[in-house]
Amino acid sequence: MRIGLLAQRTGVPPRLLRYYEEQDLLHPERADNGYRDYPESAVRLVQQIRGLLDSGLTTEIIRRILPFLDDPSRIHLHPQCLTPDLAALLEAEAERLQERIDCLSRNRDAIHAYLAAVRALRNGPA
Structure with a gap:
């Protein structure tokens, strides 16, 4: 094709x-x-x-x-398939992915905190 x-x-x-x-x-x-x-x-x-x-x-x-x-x-x-060279490459990739996950988690938490703060201001003191 x-x-x-x-x-x-x-x-x-x-x-x-x-x-x-x-x-x-x-x-x-x-x-x-x-x-x-x-x-x-x-x-x-x-x-x-x-x-x-x-x-x-x-x-x-x-x-x-x-x-x-x-x-x-x-x-x-x-x-x-898993040669020592590829194992090292995969370990580095897993570390890179974990860094991305950590960054995404921080961003998610910041968004939730922002939303909570805005909603609290909008609703006023309880």
Whole structure:
């Protein structure tokens, strides 16, 4: 299938599909006229890539683990995949995600505190 159809079926713009190819995540065949030709399995693969990106993983990590994933609904790493280098990369990624979670939690708490303060002012003294 051509890139436009893959984009339509996955909801991922062609520009991002080309980016996934640049990042070595997608590997379309090329027709004689140079057009990209994706197999039917690319639909599931793009959905899997989107899910991994949405979960916060980087394209570098996805590129390293993608060959070992067998189900688009979960991250299941084959033991051969986990080299010491990849383990260090995943540990650093987990730390980065935790920092994001902590920041988001602080922002959520600040929003709740702001809302509580505004509501208290609006309602006046009890």
